Amino acid sequence: MTTSADAVTAGSPALAPPMPTRPAARPDLELEPESFGSRVLVGLFVAVPLLALLAAIPLAWIWHLLSWQDIVLTVVFYEITGNGIAMGFHRYFTHGSFKATRPFKIALAIAGSLAVEGPVLVWVADHRRHHKYSDAEGDPHSPWRFGTSWKALTKGLVFAHVGWLFGLDRTNQEKFVPDWLADRDIRMVSRHFTALTTASLLAPALIGGLWTWSWQGALTAFFWASLVRVAFLHHVTWSINSICHTFGKEEFDVRDKSRNVNWLAILSFGESWHNLHHADPTCARHGVLKGQIDIAARCIWLAEKLGWVYDVRWPDEARLTGRRTAGRTRRLGSMTRRVISSARSGAGRLP
Numbered sequence: 001m002t003t004s005a006d007a008v009t010a011g012s013p014a015l016a017p018p019m020p021t022r023p024a025a026r027p028d029l030e031l032e033p034e035s036f037g038s039r040v041l042v043g044l045f046v047a048v049p050l051l052a053l054l055a056a057i058p059l060a061w062i063w064h065l066l067s068w069q070d071i072v073l074t075v076v077f078y079e080i081t082g083n084g085i086a087m088g089f090h091r092y093f094t095h096g097s098f099k100a101t102r103p104f105k106i107a108l109a110i111a112g113s114l115a116v117e118g119p120v121l122v123w124v125a126d127h128r129r130h131h132k133y134s135d136a137e138g139d140p141h142s143p144w145r146f147g148t149s150w151k152a153l154t155k156g157l158v159f160a161h162v163g164w165l166f167g168l169d170r171t172n173q174e175k176f177v178p179d180w181l182a183d184r185d186i187r188m189v190s191r192h193f194t195a196l197t198t199a200s201l202l203a204p205a206l207i208g209g210l211w212t213w214s215w216q217g218a219l220t221a222f223f224w225a226s227l228v229r230v231a232f233l234h235h236v237t238w239s240i241n242s243i244c245h246t247f248g249k250e251e252f253d254v255r256d257k258s259r260n261v262n263w264l265a266i267l268s269f270g271e272s273w274h275n276l277h278h279a280d281p282t283c284a285r286h287g288v289l290k291g292q293i294d295i296a297a298r299c300i301w302l303a304e305k306l307g308w309v310y311d312v313r314w315p316d317e318a319r320l321t322g323r324r325t326a327g328r329t330r331r332l333g334s335m336t337r338r339v340i341s342s343a344r345s346g347a348g349r350l351p
């Protein structure tokens with residue numbers, strides 16, 4: 001049986017030729033059937049916020065339905081939930097880039113759940129499977145699934161972005177997340193995903209209504225800070241699966257198609273430095289090169305200072321140097337454990 005540790009740290013298999021259109025046939029994946037009801041729910045979660053997002057700009061323009069309170073609430077909820085995904089679901093729960101105190105662990109699980117991207121156990125299982133089979137047979141969302149022609153890649157991009165959510169199979173949790181399945185707190189948070197989704201959608205409306213003391217304030221806050229915010233973050237997260245496995249720079253050697261995409265860095269909290277992430281999956285900072293903005297890494301740095309997280313796996317110069325692609329000389333950024341200081345003191349130099 002594959003352990004979660006294998007799933008987190010294993011490099012991707014060599015880039016395989018285009019996968020057959022039914023790659024779920026791998027018996028070793030032990031996939032579980034997905035129910036019709038949950039696929040309908042996924043459809044609602046995808047469609048309703050997306051329609052809100054598409055309607056947002058013309059409505060706001062015509063009816064002046066955007067207050068400064070709406071902007072504040074949207075930004076705050078986007079920050080909390082986006083970091084819940086980047087720092088929590090991804091770097092902590094999937095890859096163990098750092099250890100966390102129990103209250104902070106629970107807070108990260110709740111913050112990530114509020115992003116409405118599925119229960120933590122489901123999210124982590126899918127993502128560990130993605131790393132194990134990246135861009136090869138078994139990857140739940142590779143844009144290269146249908147081949148390399150422009151037609152196949154166009155279809156693959158749509159599939160990697162959103163189509164895979166409607167798949168008939170579910171990643172086996174016993175196989176991919178035995179560590180978190182054994183954790184009572186995380187099982188509890190994962191089980192309460194529906195309640196947390198409801199809270200994520202209603203809290204902005206409640207706060208907006210009380211803040212402006214008006215029904216209109218509640219409604220516009222619900223529209224912007226709930227629907228539009230959820231839709232926008234959905235598409236940013238999904239862009240990591242689609243865009244960051246198709247376009248961008250290969251600054252580190254990987255055996256899959258992961259790439260670094262700079263224009264998505266701020267919106268994705270640093271998750272779009274995806275090429276480095278596949279080259280060194282447990283590294284706490286993904287934008288390791290000088291000037292690469294990585295908000296989630298800075299938040300981990302802050303949480304470490306506050307004593308909420310510890311044993312952080314900061315970038316390691318010795319480890320990363322051997323993984324640079326030929327001809328790339330850009331310097332490594334802050335938070336990196338340098339070779340010289342490590343050799344002298346046995347500890348990394350942090351800013």
Ligand SMILES: [Zn+2]
Nearest residue numbers: 094127131277
């Ligand atoms: Zn990952």
Ligand SMILES: [Zn+2]
Nearest residue numbers: 130258274278
């Ligand atoms: Zn990836």
